[in-house]
Each structure stands twice: as structure tokens, then as C-alpha cells.
Amino acid sequence: MKAEPSVSTASAASSTAPAVDGRLSANENPFPPLPGVLESAVAAAASLNRYPDMACHRLTEELAGSLGVPAEHIATGTGSVGVTQQLLQATTGPGSEVLFAWRSFEAYPQLTETVGARSVRVPLVKGDVHDLTAMLDAITDRTRTIFICNPNNPTGTVVRRAELNHFLDWCPPETLVVLDEAYREFVHDDEVPDGIELYRDRPNVCVLRTFSKAYGLAGLRVGYAVAHEPVAAALRRTAVPFGVTQFAQDAAVESLRRADEMRERVGHLVAERARVHAALTEQGWGVPESHANFLWLRSGRHTAELAAACEREGIHVRAFPDEGVRVSIGTPATNDAFLHAAESHRKLLRNRPA
Numbered sequence: 479m480k481a482e483p484s485v486s487t488a489s490a491a492s493s494t495a496p497a498v499d500g501r502l503s504a505n506e507n508p509f510p511p512l513p514g515v516l517e518s519a520v521a522a523a524a525s526l527n528r529y530p531d532m533a534c535h536r537l538t539e540e541l542a543g544s545l546g547v548p549a550e551h552i553a554t555g556t557g558s559v560g561v562t563q564q565l566l567q568a569t570t571g572p573g574s575e576v577l578f579a580w581r582s583f584e585a586y587p588q589l590t591e592t593v594g595a596r597s598v599r600v601p602l603v604k605g606d607v608h609d610l611t612a613m614l615d616a617i618t619d620r621t622r623t624i625f626i627c628n629p630n631n632p633t634g635t636v637v638r639r640a641e642l643n644h645f646l647d648w649c650p651p652e653t654l655v656v657l658d659e660a661y662r663e664f665v666h667d668d669e670v671p672d673g674i675e676l677y678r679d680r681p682n683v684c685v686l687r688t689f690s691k692a693y694g695l696a697g698l699r700v701g702y703a704v705a706h707e708p709v710a711a712a713l714r715r716t717a718v719p720f721g722v723t724q725f726a727q728d729a730a731v732e733s734l735r736r737a738d739e740m741r742e743r744v745g746h747l748v749a750e751r752a753r754v755h756a757a758l759t760e761q762g763w764g765v766p767e768s769h770a771n772f773l774w775l776r777s778g779r780h781t782a783e784l785a786a787a788c789e790r791e792g793i794h795v796r797a798f799p800d801e802g803v804r805v806s807i808g809t810p811a812t813n814d815a816f817l818h819a820a821e822s823h824r825k826l827l828r829n830r831p832a
């Protein structure tokens with residue numbers, strides 16, 4: 479049975495987002511930029527003959543105010559993936575190791591390779607969650623950086639406060655622990671710690687955030703890190719000069735001032751996440767509880783077929799061959815189109831001789 483979107487969710491989303499938009503492959507926000515944001519970016523176009531503010535002053539001040547941290551603890555970059563690259567350049571190099579769970583964000587091994595360091599991948603355990611005990615065991619004297627993706631991409635699973643605090647307590651103080659919180663705004667579980675709360679008295683913790691997801695500015699490329707002085711200063715040194723455009727800076731400042739509207743939109747997406755999760759579970763797919771704006775279907779050897787079935791409905795998902803499919807939460811109508819494809823494929827599998 480196909481669940482209907484609630485009236486409030488459907489009308490709120492359709493008033494500002496296109497009804498069916500088949501791109502559910504990149505964890506983008508189906509809503510356009512928040513009110514006033516486009517106008518501020520367009521206004522910035524009048525000074526295209528000028529370089530942007532290299533130090534991102536206004537954005538840094540605005541972030542410092544909204545997060546309650548010193549401005550010196552903030553470093554901006556071209557998306558949080560840009561900041562990740564800065565981080566690896568600043569902390570690692572040939573002979574060093576970068577530790578992360580696997581499967582996790584694909585940029586970790588890619589960027590680790592570009593700086594000549596070695597990736598150490600610790601498999602996720604039952605329920606697709608980080609194995610923090612195995613990660614502690616995997617630390618060596620060559621480990622410079624550890625990524626904890628919370629919520630994890632592509633599984634949407636989380637590390638909770640008690641286990642993360644325990645992990646941080648046992649990490650060598652000279653190893654940088656990066657809490658990648660690209661999807662933080664979609665977390666509605668009090669047991670999942672806010673990295674900003676954890677970094678304050680831990681000089682080896684760095685928090686990564688982005689405007690690409692909840693704020694819907696993926697196309698502008700602006701993200702930031704929050705970390706203590708030596709780390710934040712190193713990130714500023716490794717930044718591409720003038721990398722964050724004035725469009726991005728002004729749009730991000732305006733977006734921060736619209737945080738209440740952002741939270742309202744996120745609320746609709748979180749409600750849709752619950753609806754799609756329930757429908758998929760009813761169809762018989764294994765789907766862990768997600769705390770992000772996407773879901774992870776453990777489709778195993780049927781992955782390619784499921785992705786092809788979605789394509790036929792005009793829905794693009796992210797397929798990881800023989801593992802699973804990651805599907806972003808879109809508008810109710812797009813989610814329905816995806817659910818329809820998933821259900822048809824499920825029926826096909828059920829009726830197929832073993």
C-alpha cells in the first residue's frame with residue numbers, strides 16, 4: 479500500500495519546491511534558497527569586477543554569533559569538502575594515516591590519496607553503525623586524522639553522546655578528530671551530540687558544517703570548520719585565496735538570518751523521511767533509521783536492478799554496486815515516484831523463482 483503525503487507536508491513543499499524532481503542522488507535540498515537569499519546573491523553580482531572578501535569577515539562574525547564561538551575558531555572554505563581538503567593538507571602527508579569508518583563519505587579516501595597519506599577503513603558493524611572500539615584499536619602512531627561522519631553518509635546512522643565521549647577520551651590528544659556534521663540540522667535526537675558542544679574543551683576536535691544541505695546552497699560551495707586556534711589557523715593558511723565567492727558569502731549570511739525558516743523546511747523533510755522509511759519497511763526493504771536527508775536501502779546484489787527500475791520512473795538514486803542504494807528525500811511527489819519504483823521492483827523479486 480502506498481502511503482499518501484500528509485496535507486501539510488505536501489502543500490508546504492509544493493508551494494516552493496518543484497513537484498517532481500527526479501534527482502535523489504546527491505542529498506540536495508528540494509527547496510530553493512530561503513527567501514531573500516537569491517536577492518542578496520544577485521546584489522553581489524554588481525561587484526563582479528572585485529575579488530571577494532578573502533577573510534569572509536561578515537560570514538565569520540555571523541557564524542561566531544550564531545554558534546557562540548570565537549571568530550578565530552572558524553575557518554571557511556569552498557564547501558565542507560573544500561575544508562576537508564584544507565584539513566588533510568594541513569595535517570597529513572606521505573607516511574601518515576587517515577582513519578574513518580567504511581562505508582562512509584567517498585571524499586575521505588579520495589582526498590586522503592591526493593595528499594599522499596594512507597586510508598585506513600574500519601568496517602561499519604551490524605546496523606550500519608560506526609565501530610568505535612575497532613576504530614580505537616586501529617589508531618597507530620602514524621594516525622594523524624580521524625573522520626567521524628555523524629550522521630554517516632550513506633547510511634544515515636549516528637554515533638550517540640556517551641560512545642562518542644568515550645571515544646574522544648581515549649583518542650591520543652595529538653590526533654585530530656574531525657566530526658563531519660554536514661547533515662546536523664536533520665538530527666532530531668537529543669542523544670546525538672552537537673559537535674560544537676564537544677569541541678569546546680577538546681583542542682583535538684574539529685567540527686565540519688556546510689550550507690549545502692539544510693540551507694540548500696549546494697551550488698554556491700560554502701562550508702566551514704569550527705576548531706581551536708592552531709587548527710583553525712592552519713585551515714586558513716591552506717585555503718585557496720578568494721575561494722569563497724561574494725555570492726556565497728552574502729547568501730550564507732542571509733541564510734543564517736533565516737534559520738527559523740530553514741528549520742521549518744527541515745521539519746517537512748524529516749516528516750517525509752519518516753513516511754518514506756515506513757513505506758519502504760512495509761515493502762520489505764532493510765532500511766536503517768536515518769538522521770539525515772536520505773535513506774539507505776540494503777539492496778545487496780539487487781542494487782543495479784533497483785537503480786535501473788528507479789531510472790525508468792525518472793528517479794536517479796545513488797547506487798553502490800552489490801551494497802545498497804542511497805536515496806535523498808525530495809518533494810512528496812518525487813518520493814512517491816521513488817516508492818512506486820521500489821515497490822514494483824520488490825514485487826518482481828518476490829515473484830522471481832529462487
Ligand code: PMP
Binds near residue numbers: 660
Ligand atoms: N560531508 C558529507 C558527509 C557529505 O555527504 C558531503 C556532501 N555530500 C559533504 C561533506 C560536502 O558537502 P559540501 O562540500 O557541499 O559542503
